[in-house]
Amino acid sequence: MSLAPDLTAPGSADTVFTASLLDLPEDTANTRVVVAMSGGVDSSVTAAVLKEAGYDVVGLTMQLYDAGFTVGRGKTCCAGQDIYDARRTADHLGIPHYVVDYESTFLKDVMDAFADSYIAGETPVPCVLCNQTVKFRDLVQAARDLGAAALATGHYVRRVATPGGAQLWRGADHNRDQSYFLFTTTQDQIDFLRFPLGHLTKDETRAIARRHGLAVSDKPDSQDICFVPDGDYARVVRELRPDAAGPGEIVHVDGRVLGQHDGIIHYTVGQRRGLDLGGLPERLYVIAVDPATRRVIAGPRSALGRDRFRLRAVNWLGHRPLSEDDGTRITVKVRNSFRPAAATVFAGPDRTAEVILDASVDGVAPGQACVFYDGDHMLGGGWIIRG
């Protein structure tokens, strides 16, 4: 069903990033490309290869949240290490660099949405929201305002130009692939975006960083969600929504009340931690979280399996529209670290859809993204809803 794109592009530390590989104009000196620079090695290398190719590169780093928030201190006004690293990389490459302040929109569109989703008993994916709003809406606009031909990021996804418009494909290194987090990207945005690292492995990226003498060459990968660096989601949710926490019952799928918990924000579907109730013969998992009754539903692993679920806010990037009646054959990922599973998707009203899996899978959690693929071609996706 898909067009046959050229996927023979080289992927190595010696890759020459030509205009055609980058799908950018040949007149490099008069083509401005804005690079979203996080201060990490990936976006630093993205800026380096574009600069090396001769483009008029401008680095933008987003100020997204108060650094004091993430370490639990009071309000501060100091540049974090990542902004410092981005600035030093830009200095090293000799490109203009600016810090753009998106704190208020990041709070509203990403952090508040994250907290609300958690409180609603869901398992949110804030990185998708960030890409959808702050990065590909606001930063894209900022790049256009600066007269840029494109916005480049360090995501590990391949952008494949075809006569029918650019497509997004999984990163060549499937272990690094970030297409899951980009499912809300629109065709307009894909046309404007560039992902020069999509053909590379992380080792190749680091090799390029070393070749350019970047100080961040060996900087560790960022782990987890940027504004929850210690992984303590519950603390962040409590800070954002102080009234949300409250105790409730842990109930077995068979109806037995197993015990008490001190807040549904500590539980997500598929989790085993926090269910050490003692004296129970079977190993228990969180099967569901019900915000209305503040109940955590627990059960054996077998109860985790799902073979159908519904989606909202579906973004479909396929060539032909999604079918309502016959369904469209695809593969899906229901979380980032998930081997794509065969499924049929049926379009519903108001950008909803129903996904029917060929075989049931564990850990389909409301709030997670279900992302569609045809092989490596990412076709969009939707948000998994309850029921």
Add this chain to the structure above:
Amino acid sequence: MGHYLDYNATAPARPDAVAAVTAALSVPGNPSSVHAAGRTARALMEDSRDRVAALTGASPRQVIFTSGGTEAMALALNGFSGRPVLMSAIEHPCAPAAAPQAERCPVRPDGLLDLDALAARLADSTRPPPAAVVVMLANNETGVIQPLTEVVALAKAHGCAVICDAVQALGKMPVSFTALDVDFLVVSGHKIGGPQGIGALIARIAEQVPPLMTGGGQERGKRGGTQNLPGIAGFGAAAAAVMAQGPAEQIRLARLRDRMEAEVRTMAPAAVIWGENSPRLPNTSCIGLPGVAQQRQVMTLDLAGIAVSAGSACSSGKLEPSPVLKAMGASDATAREAIRISLGWATTEADVDAFLRAYAPLAAACTG
């Protein structure tokens, strides 16, 4: 070649200052040493003190060299630690930072201190009387010149000391410590084309200032630490250069600024010139462009080689809406549409022309 229009952030060093700094770096002596080299260094330092005193209308014995305006303000306020202090709502952040207990006095929409509010607060016998009033001579963002004569009269009538931040005013309008009749004046070297890292507190009775650092007793015990001789020499040379230029330079800058503002108005009739109808420094223009974020304006201009600034950017790049413009009644959104263009000794007609060319597409994006 870029066009530097951010003199209120820092002015390019004047050639005389560069020469003086370079020469001072070759003087081996410590001004505190008794030998000939020390005496040479001391003479250079005192010559510079004379020049700074001359520019500010003070006596050399009233001049205490510091690392800059921020330290000078902290030194002045050190004498009022823990006591009631009243300061205008538009002071540079170094003032409230050095006196967190300070009450703020509002300004009017035209950017001038609200003298009625000041008088009412000073006359309010139900609250502790302020020991000091802090009012800047001219604002760093808008250039609006504050009514110091009236402030001093009111303060004196209530037995209240006056600390005046003249960092932005110095070199851009006549400044006389004696004529102002304030108790403390804060000045800085790099804003007048001297080097960074040097400033001074001018105190009516310097002997009474409690020091922040005593160290080896330099600056007559008011500021310990070996003096920054190259900085002091550069400050002195810049002060002398300003004196030599005289009021003609201020008239030249005012004409440049007025032409720039008139052409901005023609391009974007909805542009807001903050403090437009108030007495202003001749070099400063704070212009809001409805619908165009200041971040975008500053980046676009910079990429075109024009250096201007947006309000009070903190070191992280996080842009708080300007407290100065908010004190004048601006909303957060309006405050985030304003940039500051500030001219100075090396600014030419060509710089203003280049600014106007780069500004045109922004003016075209104005939604007002």
